[in-house]
Amino acid sequence: MRPNQESSIYRHRASARKKNLEEIMSERTAIVLVTFNGWEMTRNCLNDLAAQLNDSEYFVVAVADNASTDGTPENIRREFPAVHLYASPKNIGFGAANNLALNGLIKDGEAFDSICLLNNDTRLQPETIPQLRNAWEKSQSLAQGEGGKFAVVAPTVKNPDGSEQPNYFAGLGPEGIGSIAFFKNAFRNEASAAKILQGTPTQTAQGSLAEVHWTSAVCWMFGKDLYDALCKENPGGTLFDEKIFMYYEDADLALRARRLGTRFYVAGDVALTHLGGGSAQSNTRRALQHDRAQQYVFKKHFGFRGFILSKSFRFTRSLVRIAASLPRCFCPGGKQARAYVKHHFTLMKAALW
Structure with missing residues (x-):
């Protein structure tokens, strides 16, 4: 193949990719990760987001670091200069760190109409985020057509071995499954209790979307309008309740979102792998x-x-x-x-x- 032919084919492929992306993306998505040590996981995740890091027209990527001691902030600055890094001098927790990054992006004048909260211990394909954005736009139309106001969509989550990792729930305590059903879980083993809490997704008219009561925040895609509404109703003026350091911050957010008319969906045709980072604590x-x-x-x-x-x-x-x-x-x-x-x-x- 002659050099000018190869160059022409490359330009054609790049043009086709941009056209395909423009068909999916109408505005800009902010992708937010939170880190606390675990540099290798974070590096892998950011490498998986290379296409988004190189396309500032449609994406902006932010990382909030919770006072990592393994060199994570320094490594991000060196290896991923396109990332907006917001480093906290202390570990402020998952929710507060997300608030830090989102507030930082807004103060820095970064415009976006959708938000993707993404765990740093995930692996994904170059097309995962654009596809999830597309799924969110469909879910937004679906929710509004059925009496809702906002939509949150999550991908299908897989374990490293390829098996499904359920990331959806039937409700929380008195809301959803009910107080009695929740209390009975005290007598069940963890696996049986988890099945009760998960419930069963309901298929929608959009074949690839299933509606659930709420989803875990391994990965959420939602609109800036929902972000603004949640910040407005929170006395602290932030997305997450910063009184929650770790655990149940996504449950709290989901309960608040549902009261604002939000419906939750899982996209069956968009998947990522969740490794499960764990913690150094006992x-x-x-x-x-x-x-x-x-x-x-x-x-x-x-x-x-x-x-x-x-x-x-x-x-x-x-x-x-x-x-x-x-x-x-x-x-x-x-x-x-x-x-x-x-x-x-x-x-x-x-x-x-």
Whole structure:
């Protein structure tokens, strides 16, 4: 192939890609990641976003760093200069970090009409975000046609082995599945309880979109108009409630969004892989943070009834697990069972306060 032919083909392919992108994208999407160490995961995710980083007409990428100590901010500045980096001097949590990045973009004069919140421990294809944007535009029309005002769309989430990782829920406590069904989960194992909480997606007239009660914030795509509405109704004037450091921040956001007339969808034809970054904290410390966040969100949205439901559920859950594990504590090799009992005894005590 002669050089001028190769150049012509390249220009044709680039032109075709731009035309295809213009058909999908009508405005600009802000993609926001939050980091706390885990540089390699963040680098992989940003590499997967290379097409978006190189297309500032349709995308702007921001990273909020929660005082990483592994060189993440410095590495981002060096390897990804197109990223808008907002570094916090301390770990302010997931929700507050997202607020930091979004507020930073607005103050920097970056215009966008949609937002994609994306976990940094995800892997995706170059076309994933444009396709998700397209799905959001369809879901927005679908929601408004069925009496809603806003739409949030999430991709189908996969585990690293390719199996499905459910990222949707049937409701939260009294809202959705109901207080009794939620409390009964205290007597179920984690797998059975998860199935009750997930529920079943409802297929829509748009074949690729399924409606769900709400989705986890592994990846959300929604409009700037919903962002503005959520900031307006929040006394703190921000998207996320910054009183929640970790866990249930997406549940709180979903409950607030639903009250504003938001409907949630999962796009069956858009997928990404969620690796699950984990945390360096102990299991008990993470569990305590989870339980405290649950209590806060339940009390915030459901009042005294939610407060009592959270406490009674957590106390009963840990009591049931302690009772089931006690016999194994006195068997040979019972060290793991004793640690499990100690773990739930700590959680049970915390539920009383």
